[in-house]
Amino acid sequence: MKNSKTILFLVAVFVAVQLPAQDLKLWYQHPAKEWVEALPIGNGRLGAMVFGGVQTDRVQFNEETLWSGYPRDYNKKGAYRYLDSIRGLLFAGKQKEAEDLAGREFMGLKSADGDRQAWIKKQKEVLDQRSNPSQTQYNDLSWKRIHQPNYDGWEKEGLGELDGAVWLRKTFDLPEGWKGKDLVLDINKITDLDYTYVNGVLIGSQDNDAARNYKIPASALKAGRNCIAILVLNFANKGGILGYKDAGKQIGIYPVKGNEKDKLSLNGQWKYLIQTDQVPAVGEFQARYQPFGDVVFHVNADETKVKDYRRVLDLETAVLTTAYNYNGVDFKRTYIASQPQQVLAVNFTASRPGSVSFETELTSPHQHFIVEAVDQQTLVLKIQVKDGALRGESYVQVRVTKGSVAVKDNKLIVSKADEATVFIAAATNFKNFKDVSADPSARCRAAIKGIQQQSFASVLKAHVKEYQQYFNTLSVNFYGQKNQPSANESLPTDLRLEKFARSGDPEFVALYMQYGRYLLISSSRPGTYPANLQGIWNELLSPPWGSKYTTNINAEMNYWPAELLGLSPLHDALFKMVEELAVSGKETAKEYYNAPGWVLHHNTDLWRGTAAINASNHGIWVTGGAWLCSHLWERYLFTKDERFLKDTAYPIMREAALFFNHFLIKDPVTGYLISTPSNSPEHGGLVAGPTMDHQIIRALFKSTIEASQILKTDAALRKELEEKYPRIAPNKIGRFGQLQEWMQDVDDTTDKHRHVSHLWGVYPGNEINWETAPELMKAARQSLIYRGDAATGWSLGWKINLWARFKDGNHTYKLIQMLLTPAGRSAGSYPNLFDAHPPFQIDGNFGGAAGIGEMLLQSHTAFVDILPALPDALPNGRINGIHARGGLILDIAWEQKHLTQLNIKAIADGSAQLRYMGKVLPFNFKKGRQYSVSADFKRVVENEKR
Numbered sequence: 001m002k003n004s005k006t007i008l009f010l011v012a013v014f015v016a017v018q019l020p021a022q023d024l025k026l027w028y029q030h031p032a033k034e035w036v037e038a039l040p041i042g043n044g045r046l047g048a049m050v051f052g053g054v055q056t057d058r059v060q061f062n063e064e065t066l067w068s069g070y071p072r073d074y075n076k077k078g079a080y081r082y083l084d085s086i087r088g089l090l091f092a093g094k095q096k097e098a099e100d101l102a103g104r105e106f107m108g109l110k111s112a113d114g115d116r117q118a119w120i121k122k123q124k125e126v127l128d129q130r131s132n133p134s135q136t137q138y139n140d141l142s143w144k145r146i147h148q149p150n151y152d153g154w155e156k157e158g159l160g161e162l163d164g165a166v167w168l169r170k171t172f173d174l175p176e177g178w179k180g181k182d183l184v185l186d187i188n189k190i191t192d193l194d195y196t197y198v199n200g201v202l203i204g205s206q207d208n209d210a211a212r213n214y215k216i217p218a219s220a221l222k223a224g225r226n227c228i229a230i231l232v233l234n235f236a237n238k239g240g241i242l243g244y245k246d247a248g249k250q251i252g253i254y255p256v257k258g259n260e261k262d263k264l265s266l267n268g269q270w271k272y273l274i275q276t277d278q279v280p281a282v283g284e285f286q287a288r289y290q291p292f293g294d295v296v297f298h299v300n301a302d303e304t305k306v307k308d309y310r311r312v313l314d315l316e317t318a319v320l321t322t323a324y325n326y327n328g329v330d331f332k333r334t335y336i337a338s339q340p341q342q343v344l345a346v347n348f349t350a351s352r353p354g355s356v357s358f359e360t361e362l363t364s365p366h367q368h369f370i371v372e373a374v375d376q377q378t379l380v381l382k383i384q385v386k387d388g389a390l391r392g393e394s395y396v397q398v399r400v401t402k403g404s405v406a407v408k409d410n411k412l413i414v415s416k417a418d419e420a421t422v423f424i425a426a427a428t429n430f431k432n433f434k435d436v437s438a439d440p441s442a443r444c445r446a447a448i449k450g451i452q453q454q455s456f457a458s459v460l461k462a463h464v465k466e467y468q469q470y471f472n473t474l475s476v477n478f479y480g481q482k483n484q485p486s487a488n489e490s491l492p493t494d495l496r497l498e499k500f501a502r503s504g505d506p507e508f509v510a511l512y513m514q515y516g517r518y519l520l521i522s523s524s525r526p527g528t529y530p531a532n533l534q535g536i537w538n539e540l541l542s543p544p545w546g547s548k549y550t551t552n553i554n555a556e557m558n559y560w561p562a563e564l565l566g567l568s569p570l571h572d573a574l575f576k577m578v579e580e581l582a583v584s585g586k587e588t589a590k591e592y593y594n595a596p597g598w599v600l601h602h603n604t605d606l607w608r609g610t611a612a613i614n615a616s617n618h619g620i621w622v623t624g625g626a627w628l629c630s631h632l633w634e635r636y637l638f639t640k641d642e643r644f645l646k647d648t649a650y651p652i653m654r655e656a657a658l659f660f661n662h663f664l665i666k667d668p669v670t671g672y673l674i675s676t677p678s679n680s681p682e683h684g685g686l687v688a689g690p691t692m693d694h695q696i697i698r699a700l701f702k703s704t705i706e707a708s709q710i711l712k713t714d715a716a717l718r719k720e721l722e723e724k725y726p727r728i729a730p731n732k733i734g735r736f737g738q739l740q741e742w743m744q745d746v747d748d749t750t751d752k753h754r755h756v757s758h759l760w761g762v763y764p765g766n767e768i769n770w771e772t773a774p775e776l777m778k779a780a781r782q783s784l785i786y787r788g789d790a791a792t793g794w795s796l797g798w799k800i801n802l803w804a805r806f807k808d809g810n811h812t813y814k815l816i817q818m819l820l821t822p823a824g825r826s827a828g829s830y831p832n833l834f835d836a837h838p839p840f841q842i843d844g845n846f847g848g849a850a851g852i853g854e855m856l857l858q859s860h861t862a863f864v865d866i867l868p869a870l871p872d873a874l875p876n877g878r879i880n881g882i883h884a885r886g887g888l889i890l891d892i893a894w895e896q897k898h899l900t901q902l903n904i905k906a907i908a909d910g911s912a913q914l915r916y917m918g919k920v921l922p923f924n925f926k927k928g929r930q931y932s933v934s935a936d937f938k939r940v941v942e943n944e945k946r
Contacts, residue, residue, distance in 0.1 A: 022477050022485070022507050024315040024514050026493045026833065028052075031311065031322075035060070036830035036840060037494075039313045040537050041320055043339040044525025044573070046426060047536035050335050052311040052322040057297040057333070060539050061344060062290075063392060064529050065430035067606040069287030070389030074108045074609035075587055080594040082106055086677050090688040091668055099616045099686045102677060106592065106620060107285075108601075108611025114280025114387075116235070120193070123165040123233060123275060127195075133167040133273065134197040136227040140169055143271040151245050153191070153238025161365045161541040162239060164277035168230045170270045172253065174221055182256040183216040185228070186263065189242040193233040199226055215256065228266070231275075236282040237542040243267075277367065281387040285613035286605040289532055289547035291539050292426055293364035293381050293394055297346075300357065301326055315511075315518045318467040319460070329355050334456075338463040339525055342447045344424040347456045353418050354403065360412035360422060362396055365541055373407040378448070380441075386541075389436045394426040395444040421456040423448065433580055433608045470521045473566035474881035476513055478506035478874045494831040501817040506874050509852060512820060515833055516561055516849025519842060520570055524558075529606070530573040531558045535842040544839050549577070551624035552602040552681035553755065554794055557843040559631055560764060560801070560850035563638040564857070566881045566889070571635055575648060577604075578628045582652045585610040585625055589659050597659030598652075600625035602681065617685040622678050623693050626660065626700040629653045630764065633703040637885040640908035642710065650707045654714065657704040657721060660697050664724065667743070672729035680741050681757045689743035694729050695761040695768075701725045731761060731768065731776050738786060739768075739779040749786045754795040756787055756802065763801045766860035770807070781806050789815060793827040793835040797847020804854035809871035812855055819848050856892060859884035866890075866916040870897055886910050888925070902933040904940075914940075 031053040032038040038049035038060070048061040082105040089098035126132050133140070146157050148168060155161060185196070185203065193207040196214055199222065204214030232240060243251045252263035309324040320335040330351040337344050348356045362371045362381040370382040378397040385391065396412070398405045403417025414420045427443035429436050451459060480486055488496050488505040500508050523535035533554055534547045549555040555574075562571040585598030588610040593599065601612040602621045612619040632649035635641070664673040667689060675697060676688035684690075701721045708718045734745040741747055741758040759780050761768040768776045784802055791799060796819045803812040821828035823836030827844075830836055835844025855869040856879055864884045878893040878901075887908025893901035899916055906925035914921040916937055923940040925931060930943040 022510055023489065024511060025312050026315070026511075026515065027310060027312040028494060028831075029309060029311075029492050031057075031309070032832075035539050036834055036836075037832055039311065039320055039832055040519065040522060040535070040834075041313075041318065041335055041337040041344070042522030042536050043337040043342070044521075044523060044528035044536070045342065046337055046344055046424075047523060048335070048337060048344050048424075049537055049539065050320055050322075052333075054303050054306050054309070054324060054326070055299055055301050057299070057322070059295045059297075059335070059344070059346065059424075061292050061295065061394075061424065061426065062536055062538055063292050063426045063428060064536055065428045065606065066290045066292050066385065066390055066392050067287045068290060068385055068388045068390075069111055069284065069605065069607055071434050071436065071607055072109075072111060073587075074286075074584070074607075074611045075591040076105070076107070076109055076611070077591055079106050079592045080590075083593060083677075086686075087665065087688070090676055090686065095685055095687070098677065102616035102620055102686060106612065106616060106677075108609060108613050108619075110283035110285055111287075111387075112281060113283040116280050119280045120233060123231070124195070126275065133169065133231070134195075134202075134229045135200045138169075138229075140271050140273070143169070143273050145269045146240075146272050147268065148270045149187070149241040149243025149251055149267065151189075151242050151247065153242065154240030155238055155540070157240070159239075162274070162277055163234050163236055163279045165275040166232050166234065166239070167273045167275060168232060168241065168270045169272075170228050170266060170268075171225050172228070172264060172266070174223060174226055175264065178255055179221075179223060180218050181258075182218050183221070183253050184256055185212070185214045185216050185253055186260075187212045187214075187230075187241055187251045187266070188244050190230070190232060191237065191239050191242060192235050195231040195233075197229045197231075200229075216253070235279050241270075284546075286546060286548055286603055286609045287388075287607055288541070289534070289538050289543060289606075290385055290390075290541060291365055292392055293362060293366075293369070293383065295346075295396055295422065295424055296361045296363065297422075298359040298361065315514050316468070316471065317464045318471070318518065318522065319464070328352075331355070334460070336460060336463050337522065338459055339466050340462045341451050341454070341459055342425065343451060343459075345456060345459055346422045346424075347460075348414075348417075348420045348422075350418075354416040356400075356403065356417040356420050357415050358420075360396065360398060360414070362394070362410075365539075371410045373410065376407055377405045377412065379407065379410065379412055380444070390428050390430055391440065392426060392428040393440040393444050394424060395448050396425075397423045397448055399423070419456075423451055430606070433584070433606060467521065470567060470570065471514075471517065474517065474879070476510045476877070476879040478510045478877040480504055480506055480876070493833065497820060497829060497831065497833065498822055500820045504873065506877070508820065509816060509874065510877075512816075512833065513565075513849045513852045516845045517565055517567060519845055520558070520561060520567055523842070524570045524573040526569050526572040527576075528573050530555065530577050531842060531846075533841050533843070537842075544837070544841070546605070549604045550602065551600055551604060551627065552621055552757070553798065554841065554843045555604075556627055556631065556764070557794060557797060557847045557850075559846070561846055561853065563634055564850060564853045564883055566883055568635065568639060568883070571631065574628070574631060575635075577608075578625075578632065578652060579648070580608045581610060581625065581628070582655055584608040586655070593659070593663055595659050595662040597655040597657070597662070598625055599656075599659050599663075600628065618679055618682045620677050620679065620686055621681055621693075622663065622675060623696040625656050626696045629656050629700055630696070630703070633699075633707070634885075636707070638883055638887070640887040640910065645707055646711055650704075650711060650713075653700065653704045653707060654717070657700055657717070660700065661717075661720060661724065664697070664728065667729065670729065670743070673724060673727045674729050674743065681755050683753050683755050683757065684742065687742055689729055690757070691731060691739070691741055691743075692757040692760045695731070695758075695765055698725060698728055698767060699765050701728075731773075731779075733775065733779040736782070736786070737779060738783040739776060741783075747783070747786075751786070752788045752790065754792045756784060756795070756798060759783060759802055763798070763805045763854075769805070769861050771861050771863070777806070789818065791827060792837045793819065793823075793829075793844035794837060794841055794847060796827055797835070797844040797851060800848055800851030801854050804851055804869040805858070805860075807869045809855055809869040810873075812851065812869055813871035813873045816848065816852065819844060853882060857882050857884060857890060859886065859888075863913045863915040863920065864888065864890075866892060866899060866902060866914065867894060867897075870894070872897070884912070886912050887927070888912060899937070903943075904931045904933070905929075906931070
């Protein structure tokens with residue numbers, strides 16, 4: 001009987017192995033029109049978004065160290081003097097007073113401001129002229145036109161990254177029935193400061209984020225045509241008339257005592273004049289990640305005659321292609337981001353000799369950029385970040401086979417070549433967060449010199465080989481009920497996305513998982529800096545949330561797939577940043593808490609700011625560093641690398657633990673040790689004792705204790721942490737059966753907030769689980785039910801992992817469907833499968849990929865759980881190369897939701913308890929050995945060495 005089972009098992013394995021391979025490509029039948037339709041490439045340091053146009057092809061590129069700002073001290077000296085007062089106010093229940101005091105005395109320092117008032121005074125001097133743009137009779141015939149409003153700013157209406165003083169004018173005819181009446185001018189939001197005139201009369205001015213609802217006195221109006229003129233002074237970020245977030249709501253005019261439904265709309269074309277695009281420096285708590293520039297290819301072609309267009313990103317090779325037929329000739333462009341050669345490359349070929357002709361233009365959103373010819377085949381783009389320390393250079397060189405290349409009007413002109421390759425190098429003067437003395441020109445010249453003797457084919461070959469050492473560590477395949485590809489697999493990716501939520505397409509889930517791995521490889525190679533809020537891709541000088549590192553969830557979520565999905569080396573980029581933060585965070589711990597060790601609040605940037613930013617009600621959150629330490633510990637748990645633990649992880653963990661050992665304070669009500677002042681990220685304001693903090697601090701203490709035991713060091717500190725650990729305020733179940741988010745039982749069951757911070761102990765933590773804390777697990781699940789499924793993109797990514805930990809595969813899959821829904825003004829995915837907060841944040845891609853892995857394997861408890869949350873929608877599949885804590889790599893196959901194969905490779909010595917469908921199988925393993933599990937899940941057999 002045992003032999004027959006084994007035979008059946010091997011037959012099932014053979015069937016699983018013979019399943020057809022999935023096509024791991026994103027592809028489209030048209031060029032990108034919007035940035036979120038373009039496709040990303042990257043080598044960890046350089047990233048680009050490729051639009052793939054036929055007549056005009058834009059390659060928008062970035063370099064990881066180009067940020068605003070400069071090296072500086074982010075810390076307010078002696079802020080710790082206010083710590084006891086803030087705590088006292090919180091203990092007394094005076095939250096507002098505590099937030100006010102903390103807002104004045106406990107926040108980080110901003111960068112230097114320019115003289116805003118002097119600048120405003122200068123811009124208003126135009127009003128002293130008899131004829132000025134506020135006057136009805138002013139001659140504006142030469143002014144250009146722009147559509148207003150736009151909630152995303154005038155930047156989205158063609159004014160680039162404009163900050164400055166801009167006049168906007170529009171006329172309207174006064175309705176006959178409104179004569180003699182006071183009117184309301186409703187333009188809602190304007191950024192930042194406006195002086196609004198009607199027929200030369202100032203009717204309002206505001207310098208805030210509040211709505212503009214100005215009264216127009218009847219005396220300022222006249223029969224017939226009237227003129228509205230607005231001087232907009234925009235200092236930073238998006239500018240102009242924003243209007244309403246609801247694009248269907250109009251700006252306009254209506255009588256004071258009339259009906260808003262009778263509003264005369266002012267949506268549409270306005271005339272504009274840029275008075276100046278020079279503005280004073282604006283103080284910032286932290287810096288912004290910056291775009292570098294654009295390489296634009298111009299081709300003399302009639303796009304209406306293009307046939308068989310196809311734009312493809314191959315995830316298996318990290319090669320992007322654009323192909324089409326034009327006038328009987330097949331054209332192809334191949335784009336790569338080479339890590340070995342540190343260049344972007346674009347290769348042009350055609351099926352007919354002498355058919356490759358195009359112009360290459362360089363441009364940048366940075367003001368006053370310079371383009372110069374280096375020689376007859378090379379241009380250099382030079383940029384300087386406004387009000388910042390960083391400058392950059394990009395060398396763009398074209399090499400041709402036959403044909404010719406020349407420079408004309410600072411453009412590279414390729415004529416009648418058989419083949420052409422454009423190489424793009426870029427660098428900045430950034431050395432580290434304290435030193436900006438590097439030579440970007442020398443760096444670029446070195447990169448260009450490095451490819452002088454190489455063909456594109458050799459550069460491509462080296463690129464693919466280097467990339468695949470990461471990508472090929474894991475493969476995954478999902479199939480439908482009949483083990484056949486779904487009908488949707490043959491669709492272009494944008495159409496496939498539209499259909500996914502309402503159709504069965506398990507292969508798309510596998511594609512999305514591998515796309516997440518591709519994005520992490522592309523934005524986070526060893527030796528680079530970690531993926532930020534947008535990975536390494538950004539086109540805006542003022543990107544959403546500065547495209548920084550938000551450390552109360554988003555930066556960490558970027559690395560959730562690293563260990564589980566076979567990308568452990570990519571974690572090194574995050575660890576590099578953590579090492580630097582431990583340095584700058586030491587000063588913050590001293591100045592704000594008079595404490596040893598290091599601390600990080602909820603954001604950081606290239607310059608490694610660690611102080612609280614933005615506002616006290618959410619910026620003062622102390623456990624960012626402790627959370628990052630959990631990534632160090634996870635690397636050790638997955639790899640069992642004691643050298644890494646000793647040399648890298650433990651010293652940083654120890655210093656973080658020293659901080660919290662000092663920081664925790666006795667709660668006067670419960671007697672527990674609590675974290676305060678802090679908050680439950682971005683929710684509920686400044687408080688004493690948020691649940692999330694305590695979960696993270698317990699995890700830090702526990703891992704530091706265990707690490708010190710493994711390394712046989714710091715016995716005294718270990719004893720102190722062991723003594724304090726049980727005194728930290730525990731998780732509590734509230735009156736609604738929920739896991740409490742705060743010390744007090746004040747959760748609201750109707751609250752749908754995007755953060756689910758108090759569930760950290762379920763995921764990515766592990767102290768709340770079905771084995772050791774089932775009641776808390778039930779309470780956590782109840783909290784998530786109350787919070788609801790709808791969320792921003794990254795929040796969906798978190799909830800996917802939580803539902804997988806709850807072992808509810810079908811609910812997990814439901815949220816995957818929500819994540820893979822076309823994004824509009826709500827969460828989902830853009831046509832290029834970038835995650836939508838909205839707008840774009842890359843964390844949802846990484847959280848989603850990790851969550852798919854969590855459905856298939858979990859190892860955060862004493863067990864290694866096989867297929868713990870497999871949904872009905874993924875009945876058949878195979879994953880090879882998924883990792884478990886303890887030093888195991890697993891190959892898993894299943895048919896009709898039943899396990900058919902389990903092979904294991906050990907990368908360390910150890911023991912584990914495998915668990916599947918309630919069966920537990922203990923086994924010991926040796927590093928370098930491979931094992932197979934029997935069909936009845938009762939034996940582990942070591943495979944013969946080959």
